Amino acid sequence: MHYWTTRRRDVLxxxxxxxxxxxxxxxxxxxxxxxxxxxxxxKWNVFTGKQTFVGGDHYAALASDPQLxxxxxxxxxxxxxxxVLNITLGLLIAxxxxxxxxxxxxFRTVFFSPVVVSVVAWTLVWGFLLQDNGGxxxxxxxxxxxxxxWLQHGDTAMLSVIVSQVVRSVGVxxxxxxxxxxxxxxxxxxxxxxxxxxxxxxxxxxxxPLIAPTVLLTAIITVVGALQSFAQIAVLTGGGxxxxxxxxxxxxxxxxxxxNDIGYGSTVALMLLSFVMVLTLLQWQLRKRWxxxxx
Amino acid sequence: xxxARKLLGALALTTAATLTAACGASGTSGAxxxxxxxxxxxxxxxxxxxxxxxxxxxxxxxxxxxxxxxEVTSITFESLPFADYNTTLTTQIAGGNAxxxxxxxxxxxxxxxxxxxxxxxxxxxxxxxxxxxxLADSATKEYSRDGTLYAYPFSNSPFALYVNTxxxxxxxxxxxxxxxxxxxxxxxxxxxxxxTGKAGFVIRDFDYKSWNTLATVWTGFGAAAWSPxxxxxxxxxxxxxxxxxxxxxxxxxxxxxPGPGTKADFFxxxxxxxxxxxxxxxxxxxxxxFGVHPLPAGPSGRHAVLGQAGVGVLAASxxxxxxxxxxxxxxxxxxxxxxxxxxxxxxxxxxxxxKLAQNNKKLSAAQLQEVVVDQLPNAVxxxxxxxxxxxxxxxxxxxxxxxxxxxxxxxxxxxVCAAIxxxxxx
Numbered sequence: 001m002h003y004w005t006t007r008r009r010d011v012l013x014x015x016x017x018x019x020x021x022x023x024x025x026x027x028x029x030x031x032x033x034x035x036x037x038x039x040x041x042x043k044w045n046v047f048t049g050k051q052t053f054v055g056g057d058h059y060a061a062l063a064s065d066p067q068l069x070x071x072x073x074x075x076x077x078x079x080x081x082x083x084v085l086n087i088t089l090g091l092l093i094a095x096x097x098x099x100x101x102x103x104x105x106x107f108r109t110v111f112f113s114p115v116v117v118s119v120v121a122w123t124l125v126w127g128f129l130l131q132d133n134g135g136x137x138x139x140x141x142x143x144x145x146x147x148x149x150w151l152q153h154g155d156t157a158m159l160s161v162i163v164s165q166v167v168r169s170v171g172v173x174x175x176x177x178x179x180x181x182x183x184x185x186x187x188x189x190x191x192x193x194x195x196x197x198x199x200x201x202x203x204x205x206x207x208x209p210l211i212a213p214t215v216l217l218t219a220i221i222t223v224v225g226a227l228q229s230f231a232q233i234a235v236l237t238g239g240g241x242x243x244x245x246x247x248x249x250x251x252x253x254x255x256x257x258x259x260n261d262i263g264y265g266s267t268v269a270l271m272l273l274s275f276v277m278v279l280t281l282l283q284w285q286l287r288k289r290w291x292x293x294x295x
Numbered sequence: 296x297x298x299a300r301k302l303l304g305a306l307a308l309t310t311a312a313t314l315t316a317a318c319g320a321s322g323t324s325g326a327x328x329x330x331x332x333x334x335x336x337x338x339x340x341x342x343x344x345x346x347x348x349x350x351x352x353x354x355x356x357x358x359x360x361x362x363x364x365x366e367v368t369s370i371t372f373e374s375l376p377f378a379d380y381n382t383t384l385t386t387q388i389a390g391g392n393a394x395x396x397x398x399x400x401x402x403x404x405x406x407x408x409x410x411x412x413x414x415x416x417x418x419x420x421x422x423x424x425x426x427x428x429x430l431a432d433s434a435t436k437e438y439s440r441d442g443t444l445y446a447y448p449f450s451n452s453p454f455a456l457y458v459n460t461x462x463x464x465x466x467x468x469x470x471x472x473x474x475x476x477x478x479x480x481x482x483x484x485x486x487x488x489x490x491t492g493k494a495g496f497v498i499r500d501f502d503y504k505s506w507n508t509l510a511t512v513w514t515g516f517g518a519a520a521w522s523p524x525x526x527x528x529x530x531x532x533x534x535x536x537x538x539x540x541x542x543x544x545x546x547x548x549x550x551x552x553p554g555p556g557t558k559a560d561f562f563x564x565x566x567x568x569x570x571x572x573x574x575x576x577x578x579x580x581x582x583x584x585f586g587v588h589p590l591p592a593g594p595s596g597r598h599a600v601l602g603q604a605g606v607g608v609l610a611a612s613x614x615x616x617x618x619x620x621x622x623x624x625x626x627x628x629x630x631x632x633x634x635x636x637x638x639x640x641x642x643x644x645x646x647x648x649x650k651l652a653q654n655n656k657k658l659s660a661a662q663l664q665e666v667v668v669d670q671l672p673n674a675v676x677x678x679x680x681x682x683x684x685x686x687x688x689x690x691x692x693x694x695x696x697x698x699x700x701x702x703x704x705x706x707x708x709x710x711v712c713a714a715i716x717x718x719x720x721x
Contacts, residue, residue: 046389047409049611132556152503152555152698238504241695257382259685260405262389 090173112171154244180214393611434641446605450638484551494559494566495551513538515593528712599670
């Protein structure tokens with residue numbers, strides 16, 4: 001019997017098609033994750049290259065790390081703030097800019113343009129604006145108000161980081177929502193209008209269910225993006241004051257590359273990875289409850 | 296269809312590949328030396344300067360060395376940004392891509408403690424005309440262990456007090472540099488701030504983050520961050536409390552020092568005083584009249600504080616022998632004199648105001664004698680310890696509570712000790 005049957009040829013073609021992506025996943029995901037697991041079980045003296053197997057010591061240290069509660073709290077506040085603001089503002093702006101009016105294209109460009117700016121450059125500018133004698137307090141003084149020392153107090157430092165991040169990235173969600181909104185069939189709106197439905201009901205009963213897949217997509221990428229935000233923290237606050245803006249990904253960097261404790265940094269990184277995986281899976285499962293437009 | 300058996304097989308293969316890669320990565324310590332007979336030796340030295348004139352000088356010395364040593368085919372000076380220098384260097388070492396030679400600052404203790412540097416003493420003493428005894432003891436102390444020198448301290452820049460005399464005159468203030476105290480600096484600084492809106496005194500590079508630079512103040516108060524053996528935290532001593540009370544008052548009561556989050560650049564004319572290294576004199580542009588003096592006296596008198604940089608050979612270098620030989624050449628008396636135009640040297644023979652002034656266009660021989668030469672013999676360095684980044688970060692996190700108007704100073708200093716003591720004890 002001939003070896004190259006049609007079925008086998010089809011299977012090979014399939015594998016060849018996915019080979020580049022699979023190769024990338026193995027090289028840039030599976031191997032690094034495997035290495036991180038290996039490093040988390042070792043104490044690595046980076047100056048000499050010597051590794052000593054320490055088993056679960058780093059995991060035990062993580063469980064009793066006195067800084068971890070503050071770091072987790074900062075991570076939750078930052079990610080929660082970014083996700084909620086990013087999705088609600090993105091949707092709000094998209095709904096507003098989905099209407100036909102003069103200058104709509106200009107405003108879409110304005111809201112999207114920060115996305116293409118380098119994150120470090122963007123954050124440096126915000127750093128100058130937010131310092132005690134910076135631009136924002138100058139504007140506040142001009143209208144007779146007293147600004148605070150934004151980056152020096154825990155609450156306002158976190159707020160500053162969240163706002164600078166949201167202003168920069170809200171354009172991505174806005175564009176995705178705009179595309180989804182434009183895909184909603186206009187005859188549904190016309191039918192609702194004929195039936196006398198109010199705007200709020202139209203939005204809740206027609207718009208939102210029909211763009212639910214996009215809401216799911218933006219929720220997943222915004223949560224993952226928020227948990228990976230590093231440059232904003234590093235440049236704007238350096239994790240301070242105290243630990244108020246030290247989020248997990250910044251903590252990983254500190255431990256691994258500033259304190260040269262690659263083993264412990266890898267352990268924290270694996271914890272972050274597990275958070276991202278659990279949250280993504282959770283959202284994926286919850287889609288069954290609130291995403292109505294899968295087919 | 297993918298069966299469970301195939302899936303398990305793929306997983307096992309991936310795990311095996313991962314562990315193989317991990318084992319390979321762990322074997323990066325295979326440093327060594329190619330010996331004297333090596334050919335086509337390429338040396339690389341990491342530096343944190345990007346100053347074109349300084350790099351040009353290094354290149355010129357490298358070219359001259361290569362002319363005498365044809366086996367060395369290239370010497371590269373790799374300029375890394377100062378802010379990320381330690382991180383980049385350690386990442387290079389960990390990644391098996393260590394340079395042959397490296398500049399170092401506060402990373403030196405870790406490198407020496409880990410046996411990551413090549414001992415230099417024997418080579419330097421055996422090099423004809425190198426004159427090992429010419430090195431000042433105060434300069435070599437920080438880079439030595441058990442009588443062996445591990446890095447050549449090519450830059451020994453004492454901290455000095457720069458004064459904008461134009462600003463002082465505008466505010467009707469006068470100072471006597473001979474008897475100047477920190478209290479007088481704060482009083483004059485507060486008056487300048489009140490009259491001109493400019494800043495009083497600025498501890499350059501501190502910016503309410505790099506607290507180790509505050510040693511330029513607390514040393515005058517008789518305080519130290521930890522005991523001389525580095526094992527006990529002394530951050531909560533009465534002397535340190537007095538020093539931080541002075542700084543806190545300056546930031547929040549008299550406003551002699553710009554508060555957190557406020558930028559003021561002395562060299563742009565924004566402040567009456569700054570504490571900065573002598574090497575920063577190159578930033579003076581002549582836009583205002585200035586004076587430069589030794590650090591003011593505190594309650595415990597006048598003390599000199601030093602910022603240092605050294606250059607050493609990494610044990611991970613594949614060409615230890617050639618790298619050490621080049622280091623001996625780079626730092627011999629002739630080349631040390633050339634380096635002295637940028638960096639205060641460790642050689643006693645070069646340490647006179649007149650000699651330093653030959654290459655310094657900003658400061659006079661008398662000024663250099665007073666702020667460099669006379670300060671070096673008894674100067675202490677900025678706090679230096681193993682795990683410097685972790686100590687700096689944990690100390691900073693605890694000290695953030697200090698920079699509020701109603702801070703409980705003794706409690707904050709206690710919290711600094713609580714944060715850094717476990718690291719000191721390692």
